[in-house]
Amino acid sequence: MGPYMLEEFVADQYVVLTRNPYYYAYDLRGVQLPYYDRRVIHIVVDHDLALLKFLNSELDAFDPSPSDLPVLASRAAVRGFTVEADSALPMYGSAWICFNQDFGLAEGLDEDKRSLYRDLRFRQAFAHLVDREAMIGALFHGLAVPQWSPLSIGSPYYAEREGYGGPLSAERRTPYPYDLTRAAELLDGMGIIDRNRDGWRDYPDGSRVDLTISTVGGLSDYEGQCLILVDRARRVGLHLEYAPADANTLLAQLFTGTFDMAAIGFTGSADPNSLVGVYAPCGRLHFAHFSGCEEPTAAELDLLSLFEAGAATLDNDAAFSIYQRLQEEAAEDASFIYTVYPSFRYAYYNYVGNAKMANPNGTPTGENGFAVDFVFDRRLMP
C-alpha cells in the first residue's frame, strides 16, 4: 500500500488523494508518513495554463518545459519559488536523427540518395554537422546533455556515465564531434562537391543533393534541432530542407519506409536492450533500413549479436563491457545519430519542505517525482 489513497476523481478536473493511515513508513522521530494529509493533482491539458496556474500560486509544484525556464527564473525570487534544473540528471529516453537507407527502393527510384544514405562516410559527415552545443544553448537554455548512444543516459550501462565501468576511453567518447571541416572533407572524398558553382553540393552526375528532414510539427525542441541542422548543412554546401509533419503522418512514413530523413525520439528505460527492435535487421522499428532483414549489413549483424550477448549474460561486468562495445559500434555506424536530451527540472514554492528529494526518473508533480512521503509544508511548522 502506498502513502496515499484515492478519495475522489473528477474527470478532466482533478484527483484527490488522502493519507493512508496504515502506511508502513515512519521518519526517524517515529512520526508516521506521509506528512501531508491530502494531495490534489490537477488535470490540466494546456501546458501554458499549467505554467500560469503555478505562477498564480495555485500549484505547489510544476514540471516546466525548457522554454518556461526564463519566465520562471525571472520571477522566482519575487514570487517565492525555486526552480531546480540538474543537468547531471537527464531523464530516460533518446533523441536522434536517422536516414532512410531504403529511400525509393520500392519504386526503384532515387538510387543516388539511397546510395548516399547507405554510405558510412556520408552518415559520418552528417554526424559531424550535429552542433550539440548550439542545440543545448539555444533550445534548452543549457539544461540538456549531449547524447551519443542508443541507451538512455539514466541507464546504468550508459557508456558515457562517470562511475561504474565508464566513461568511454578519451579517444572514443565523442565519436563524431561537431566539425564542419571534417564533414566537408568526408563529402569531398565521396565526390559530393559543388560542380556548377551555385554554392550547393552535387552528385557526380551534376544534379544537386536535395535532402529533407522531418519531425513532428509543434515539438519545438525537435523543430529547433532540425533548423540548426539545416543551417549547419548549409555551411558545408549541403542543401537540407526542413519539413514539419503531423505525428501520425511522420510515423506512417517511418513504418512504410517512405521518409527521407527524420528527427524524433524514443522513450527509454534502464533496460539496455529496450532498443534492440531498432537495431535488429528484422526489428519492427528498424525503419532506417527495413531491407536489412533480407540483406543485413555486417554492422547490423554485429550490433544484433551484441544486444543478444548483453541480454544473455548474468555477469554484470561482462554485460557492461558488451554494452560499452555496442554503444561504440552503434555510434560509429551512425545509422541513428543521437543528439541531445533534456535534463531533469522542476519548480516548487519555497514553503514545500524536502522538495529537493525529487526522483530524477519521474516528473516532479507525479508519484515518482517528489518523495511524496517526506514533503511537508514549512508554513505549518511551529
Added chain:
Amino acid sequence: LVYYIARRLLWMVPLLLAVTFVSFLLVQWMPGDAFTRLEMNPDLSSATLDRFRSEYGLDRPLVAQYGCWLWGVVSRGDFGISVESGLPAFDALFLHGRLAWTLLVSSTTLVIIWLFALPIGVYSATHEHGVVDRFAGFVALVGMSVPGFLLGLVLLWLLVVVLRVGDYGLGVGGLFDNEFVGETWSWAKAGSVVWHLWPVWLVVGMGSFAGWMRQVRGNLLDVLRQPFMLTVRAKGIEERSAVWRHAVRHAANPLVSMMGMTLPFLVSGSLLASVVFNLPTVERAFWLAIQGQDPYVVLAGLVFFSVFLCVGNLLSDILLLALDPRMRGGT
C-alpha cells in the same frame, strides 16, 4: 406548424446519415490510427498492436466498419468504444457532467451576447456616428479580428502576471478555486464558478457579440429610415417607444435566424476556450479524441455537433415563423 416541424425533423435523418458517412471517411483518411503512436514503443510487439486493432475492429474493411458502427447506433444506441478510455464512446464524450457544462457555457454565453449586443446595437443606431457608436465599432472590429485562443491567453496573462489575482486567492482556468475542491455546492462555490467563467464568456462570445451588435445597428438604421417610421413619429409616439416597440421589432427578424447559426459558432469557439481554460466540456473531450485519433469518440462528437447545428437552424426557423406572419405562407 406541426407539419412543418415534422417535415424538417424527417429531413434531418438523411442529412445526419450523410454526415456520419462523410465523418467516418474523414476519420479513416486521417493518417495512421489510434495505435500508430504506440508503434514507437519499443516494448510493444507487432502482434500486440495487431491484437489491439483487431479488438477494436480497426483491421476490418472500411465499409464493414461503417456498417457495424451504424447498425450499433441505430439498433442499440451504441456509438462504439473509446480506444483511449475503454468506455462507450457516448459516455467518454458526454458523461461526467461534460454535456451539462457545455450546455451551461453555450446557453449563458448566448444570453450574455443578447444582453449586451441588442442594447448597444440599438444605442449605436440611434446615436449614429456618436462617441459610443464609434467606440462600439472599434470593439466590434477587435472582437471579430482577434482569434479566441489568443484573447484567452492574453486575458489569463493579464490576470496572473499583471493583476496578480493569485495574491487575492483567486484562481484562473478550471471551474473553481482550489479551496472548493471536493467541497459540496454552496453560493461561495457558485460565485467561484462565475469568476472562472467570465473570461470564457468573453472569449467565446466576443466574435458573435461583435457580429450581432453590428447587425442590430445596421438593420435598425435601415428600418429607422423606412417611411412607416415617419408615420409612427407623425402620430406623436415618443421616440423611445417608436424605436423599441416598432423599429426594433422589425429589425430583429434577421437576428433570430442568426441566433440559430450562432449555436455551432459557440460550440467551435468553446472548443478552443475549453482547452485554454481547462473546462470539462464535451468540446474538450472531442479535442482530445481528435488528438488521440480515437475514431468512435470523434464520430460521436461529429454527430452531436451536427445535431446541434440542425436543431439550432430548426429553432431559428420556428422562431422566425412565430415572429413574422409573412413567413408562414410557405410552410
